[in-house]
Amino acid sequence: MVRTQIQLTQRQAELIRQVAAQRKVSMAQAIRLGLDQFLAANAGVDREERVRRALAVAGRFRSGKRDTASRHDAVLAEAFRP
DSSP, rough: OOOOOOOHHHHHHHHHHHHHHHHHTHHHHHHHHHHHHHHHHHTTOOOHHHHHHHHHHSSSSSSSOOSSSHHHHHHHHHHHHO
16 A cells, blocks of 8 residues: 545545444545545546536436526535535
C-alpha cells in the first residue's frame, strides 16, 4: 500500500466515520472502497463517452412532475445534496 494524506470537509469526515462504523471497517478502508467504486465507474470512460451515454438516456424517463425542465438547476441541487 501507498501511504497518502487527504483533506476532507467536516461533513465528509463525519459521513465517512458513520459509514466506517456501520460497516465495521476503518475510515481508510471505507475511503478505499469508495475510491474503488469511483474508479470502476470512470475507468476508461472519456468525456465524450460520458456525454454520449448521458444523451442516450436523456428524455427516456418521466418523473411525473411538469416543472422539471424549468427548474432543472433546483432539481439537480436537491438530488446531489449530501
